[in-house]
Amino acid sequence: MDDVTEQPSPGTHECPFCGSCDVERLYVGAIKVDSCQCAACGARWDEDSKTGEYQGRLRRTSVLTPIDP
Numbered sequence: 547m548d549d550v551t552e553q554p555s556p557g558t559h560e561c562p563f564c565g566s567c568d569v570e571r572l573y574v575g576a577i578k579v580d581s582c583q584c585a586a587c588g589a590r591w592d593e594d595s596k597t598g599e600y601q602g603r604l605r606r607t608s609v610l611t612p613i614d615p
Contacts, residue, residue, distance in 0.1 A: 562600055563589040 559569045559582060566586035573580055579592045579601055592601040 559593070559598065561587060561589055562591065563587055 559571060559580075560567050561569055561582075561584035564584060564587040566584055568585040570583045570585065571580045572582075573595055578595050580595045580598075581590070581592055583590045589603070591603045593599060594601060
């Protein structure tokens with residue numbers, strides 16, 4: 547059996563902290579960013595909506611991502 551490394555499909559966003567592709571994105575049109583949250587490690591960050599460039603890490607209390615109850 548061959549070892550096959552699964553590659554993310556085009557357009558998939560990868561977590562910059564753990565590498566997981568299980569990332570939720572919320573487009574915030576007023577400031578043209580994607581507010582992202584990784585389901586694997588819980589990290590939250592913003593990225594440029596056009597280029598995908600990392601824009602910074604969000605605080606847990608950010609209004610741009612849902613807060614768990």
